[in-house]
Amino acid sequence: MVKDLALLIPLILLSICVLTDWRKRKIYNWVTIPGFILGIFYLIYAKAYSASYCLSFFFLFLILLFxxxxxxxxxxxxxxxLALSLFLTPGAFFFNSAIFMFSAFFYFFFQTVRVKGLSRTIHDVKTDSLVLIAIGENNNSFANGVKSRPFPGGGAVLISSCYMLTSFLFS
Known part of the structure; x- marks a missing residue:
């Protein structure tokens, strides 16, 4: 019963978010906040919480805040x-976040290569990385000159596909 809820709640959450993100380019708080609260209740009811889980969630929060x-x-x-991560194990939600971020990076990388060319794009990525490491700011050379083309259907589509892959691999 509890495992069924751990599959059903994220599925409902993702379905609503994909629809609203696809149509209006927005993921609403009235969807994510109840999902977050239900995730906390799930953790408490399933007794899936631990010190390592809390520490992993805190680090995920810091990464996403950055x-x-x-x-x-x-x-x-x-x-x-963050809401979806409450329904996964710490290893699974870090894996989920990693494949999401790598997928998004490569999508935008290829968009930029199409506009600027490969050598200019690589140069801009190196420049941004060095500036970020040296002074802690992003000067966005990578994105300059490229029209902002959002991910088709919004980020919720990419988040959903990464979450489904993670759920399949870690089940």
Whole structure:
């Protein structure tokens, strides 16, 4: 019964978020916050929480806060990833976040290569990385000159496909 809820709640959450993100380019709080609250109740009821789980969730929060503060993700995507992570094990939600971020990076990388060419794109990625490491700011050379083309259907589509893959691999 509890495992069924751990599959059903994220499926409903993802379905609603994909539809709203596809139509209106927005993931609403009225979907993600109840998903987050239900995830906390699931953790308590299933007794899946532990010190390592809390520490892993805290580090995931910091990573997503960094990504959000540098403009790489919008707030709805961050809240959706955090809510979904409550229904996975720590290893699974780090795997889920990693494949999501790598997928998004490569999507935007190929978009930029199409506009700027490979050598200019690689140069801009190296410049951004060095500036980020040296002074802690993103100067967005990578994105300059490229029209902002959102992911088809919104980030919720990519989050959903990564979550389904993670659920399949870690079940």
């Amino acid at each position: 990504v959000y503060s540098h403009g790489a993700m919008r707030g709805g995507d961050v809240k959706l990833l």
